[in-house]
Amino acid sequence: RTVYVNGSFVPEDEATVSVFDRGFLFADGVYEVTSVLDGKLVDFAGHCGRLRRSLGELQMTLETTDEELLAIHRKLVSENAIEEGLVYLQVTRGAADRDFVFPPEDTPATLVLFTQAKSLIDSDLANRGQKIFTVEDQRWTRCDIKTVQLLYPSLAKMEAKSRGGDDAWLVRDGLVTEGSSNNAYIVLGDGTIVTRDLSNLILHGITRRAVLECARHLQMKVVERPFTVDEAIGAVEAFSTSASGFVCPVIAIDDNRIGTGEPGPVAGKLREVYIAEMR
Numbered sequence: 001r002t003v004y005v006n007g008s009f010v011p012e013d014e015a016t017v018s019v020f021d022r023g024f025l026f027a028d029g030v031y032e033v034t035s036v037l038d039g040k041l042v043d044f045a046g047h048c049g050r051l052r053r054s055l056g057e058l059q060m061t062l063e064t065t066d067e068e069l070l071a072i073h074r075k076l077v078s079e080n081a082i083e084e085g086l087v088y089l090q091v092t093r094g095a096a097d098r099d100f101v102f103p104p105e106d107t108p109a110t111l112v113l114f115t116q117a118k119s120l121i122d123s124d125l126a127n128r129g130q131k132i133f134t135v136e137d138q139r140w141t142r143c144d145i146k147t148v149q150l151l152y153p154s155l156a157k158m159e160a161k162s163r164g165g166d167d168a169w170l171v172r173d174g175l176v177t178e179g180s181s182n183n184a185y186i187v188l189g190d191g192t193i194v195t196r197d198l199s200n201l202i203l204h205g206i207t208r209r210a211v212l213e214c215a216r217h218l219q220m221k222v223v224e225r226p227f228t229v230d231e232a233i234g235a236v237e238a239f240s241t242s243a244s245g246f247v248c249p250v251i252a253i254d255d256n257r258i259g260t261g262e263p264g265p266v267a268g269k270l271r272e273v274y275i276a277e278m279r
């Protein structure tokens with residue numbers, strides 16, 4: 001694979017980052033994951049906009065412009081012949097002597113990008129539906145910033161896996177926030193789609209925004225509010241959204257079957273319409 005690091009396109013085994021990089025020492029960095037369908041980037045503008053917001057919230061500066069970021073994405077997609085998959089981008093505050101105080105303003109950010117070829121449309125998980133386990137949300141309260149501080153979500157997902165599940169839904173004060181790396185939704189008996197409202201407690205998903213727009217176009221009723229685990233267990237359907245999973249049905253929560261225990265029609269329709277709109 002060809003990867004990008006600080007201005008150069010290099011074979012992956014020749015790419016290097018300093019041991020003093022603040023991403024490595026302090027998780028002082030932000031990232032984006034953009035999907036690729038038919039060799040084309042999905043909602044690049046959305047991901048770029050959120051990247052700028054994450055950078056701003058952490059007072060981090062990146063000299064590279066949006067146009068340059070787009071060109072880097074496109075070059076990696078074509079060099080690595082990615083028809084379907086993901087582009088990962090990470091920006092850190094750069095390399096500096098280890099100090100909790102930020103390094104001088106002129107310290108260049110570290111910019112790394114790489115691709116991952118992956119079958120996204122024909123996904124095993126989407127076909128069979130996910131089994132979810134709920135885990136306490138012990139993350140910090142700036143989940144709206146897409147930082148590389150992913151240890152807790154990783155632990156939560158491992159906890160779900162150890163119980164025979166596919167992923168974790170995180171719960172704060174009795175209310176579901178989101179999945180370990182996706183936004184969470186339930187469908188009520190009257191067809192209403194419920195998903196947590198935007199705040200500092202969840203990531204403002206780029207897929208979430210597009211999928212909610214699809215739902216509204218399809219005349220589906222959408223309510224953005226918190227929901228409890230019990231409400232989720234009693235729902236007729238549940239699903240998650242993310243750049244890597246698109247719309248992915250949930251068939252069980254904490255060993256309780258959701259609806260029929262099969263991927264539901266609302267998730268199925270939204271997945272189909274989202275993919276059709278985006279490709």
Ligand code: PDD
Pocket residue numbers: 033178179180181182183202203204205206207208241242243244
């Ligand atoms: N995760 N919530 C969390 C905590 C996430 O990490 C993600 C994305 C989402 C969905 O956001 P989007 O629709 O913009 O992908 C919600 C990415 C895919 C990842 O970490 O791999």
